[in-house]
Amino acid sequence: MEPVERVVPHFQEQLEQLKARLLEMGGLAEEEVRLATKGLVDRDHALIARVLSGDDPLNALHMEIDHRCFTLLALHQPMAADLRAIVAAVKINTDLERVGDLAVNIAEAAVRYATHPPVKKLIDIPRMASIAQSMLRDALDAFVRSDMALAQRVLDEDDKLDDLKTQIFRELLTYMLQDPSTIEPALDLVLVSRHLERIGDHATNIAEDVIFIVSARDVRHHAADAGL
Amino acid sequence: MEPVERVVPHFQEQLEQLKARLLEMGGLAEEEVRLATKGLVDRDHALIARVLSGDDPLNALHMEIDHRCFTLLALHQPMAADLRAIVAAVKINTDLERVGDLAVNIAEAAVRYATHPPVKKLIDIPRMASIAQSMLRDALDAFVRSDMALAQRVLDEDDKLDDLKTQIFRELLTYMLQDPSTIEPALDLVLVSRHLERIGDHATNIAEDVIFIVSARDVRHHAADAGL
Numbered sequence: 001m002e003p004v005e006r007v008v009p010h011f012q013e014q015l016e017q018l019k020a021r022l023l024e025m026g027g028l029a030e031e032e033v034r035l036a037t038k039g040l041v042d043r044d045h046a047l048i049a050r051v052l053s054g055d056d057p058l059n060a061l062h063m064e065i066d067h068r069c070f071t072l073l074a075l076h077q078p079m080a081a082d083l084r085a086i087v088a089a090v091k092i093n094t095d096l097e098r099v100g101d102l103a104v105n106i107a108e109a110a111v112r113y114a115t116h117p118p119v120k121k122l123i124d125i126p127r128m129a130s131i132a133q134s135m136l137r138d139a140l141d142a143f144v145r146s147d148m149a150l151a152q153r154v155l156d157e158d159d160k161l162d163d164l165k166t167q168i169f170r171e172l173l174t175y176m177l178q179d180p181s182t183i184e185p186a187l188d189l190v191l192v193s194r195h196l197e198r199i200g201d202h203a204t205n206i207a208e209d210v211i212f213i214v215s216a217r218d219v220r221h222h223a224a225d226a227g228l
Numbered sequence: 229m230e231p232v233e234r235v236v237p238h239f240q241e242q243l244e245q246l247k248a249r250l251l252e253m254g255g256l257a258e259e260e261v262r263l264a265t266k267g268l269v270d271r272d273h274a275l276i277a278r279v280l281s282g283d284d285p286l287n288a289l290h291m292e293i294d295h296r297c298f299t300l301l302a303l304h305q306p307m308a309a310d311l312r313a314i315v316a317a318v319k320i321n322t323d324l325e326r327v328g329d330l331a332v333n334i335a336e337a338a339v340r341y342a343t344h345p346p347v348k349k350l351i352d353i354p355r356m357a358s359i360a361q362s363m364l365r366d367a368l369d370a371f372v373r374s375d376m377a378l379a380q381r382v383l384d385e386d387d388k389l390d391d392l393k394t395q396i397f398r399e400l401l402t403y404m405l406q407d408p409s410t411i412e413p414a415l416d417l418v419l420v421s422r423h424l425e426r427i428g429d430h431a432t433n434i435a436e437d438v439i440f441i442v443s444a445r446d447v448r449h450h451a452a453d454a455g456l
Contacts, residue, residue: 069315074307077305173411190415
């Protein structure tokens with residue numbers, strides 16, 4: 001296939017629009033996580049139901065952003081940093097869609113959890129949710145502003161989530177061993193903590209993509225400068 | 229940025245090489261899943277250790293494939309089906325890397341599981357692993373051969389994994405309720421079944437990408453024809 005030379009105006013404008021849509025999608029995904037966690041903590045069936053039925057806007061945005069990326073690649077044939085930014089947008093779009101799926105998974109666990117008496121007052125799970133949400137927000141801000149330092153801070157936050165996950169697991173195990181009636185609801189809390197950990201992983205992926213766009217340096221797998 | 233017209237030879241040859249590398253990566257990822265599951269079932273510490281220390285080749289391949297995708301996009305500025313194939317390759321590459329991570333997660337659970345007496349003879353977990361592995365293999369074959377029918381079969385297989393996961397959960401819950409000493413190891417089996425389910429999800433993602441490349445039709449979110 002031969003490259004076709006075209007003059008297409010407003011590339012930067014369209015790239016800015018793409019970024020704005022990604023921010024919007026990030027906002028939606030973050031809100032779903034917040035609502036699902038609040039639904040779990042408050043045993044609020046209406047909130048939970050809203051998350052379970054509410055991922056259509058996120059899915060529509062996912063397809064629209066994918067389409068925008070393809071159009072930008074096909075019509076503008078961008079090079080270097082712009083090319084990296086658009087390919088990163090494709091990946092970030094996938095990450096955000098998965099965050100939406102994970103919010104639904106949390107809501108599904110919340111439905112089951114609400115059928116049992118509470119195992120304990122939930123403190124560390126909302127804390128994990130709040131860290132994961134701000135990691136997500138910071139990672140997207142870092143993408144939009146090409147802010148390497150902010151992206152690096154997102155990577156540093158991930159350890160906190162990991163520590164909380166381990167702590168939650170140990171605590172719930174103690175409950176389960178002491179009182180078998182807590183086993184089933186406690187299992188759902190364990191799963192929720194894993195879902196929140198994975199949301200943090202998606203924020204980490206986004207932050208790594210930002211570092212790659214800005215520096216053309218691959219920080220995944222602790223690689224040395226990868227060039228490109 | 230203005231598009232630069234270049235004559236770059238052998239685009240199709242380089243695309244074939246990219247596909248061959250993705251197949252190789254898929255083979256590696258699948259093998260890690262097989263070894264991790266076998267390590268869990270046979271309580272084989274040497275196998276488990278091999279998975280825990282062995283994701284360097286996968287990570288190196290991940291970065292190489294990403295680099296190949298960028299080079300193809302930057303130098304050849306492909307259009308239409310070729311563009312979709314390369315963007316899909318970027319996504320598939322991410323999926324396969326995550327499969328490798330999940331194999332490591334299974335091996336980590338296997339380490340903990342081996343410190344307890346076995347909860348039960350493991351039958352459904354290796355069955356899940358075998359389904360997830362063949363979904364992965366079929367999804368990649370479908371990508372390389374642009375085989376829509378095979379991609380569709382991968383999507384159909386996903387229900388089997390979901391059913392097995394639910395069945396495993398119910399069975400393990402019964403063990404935990406009857407005998408609290410099984411709680412800790414049974415929890416690891418629950419987590420392993422979730423990891424295997426997610427490996428199936430990655431195969432499903434790949435199959436959806438294949439259908440998108442071949443038909444330019446977005447089967448995600450049950451969308452109608454998306455055009456492009």
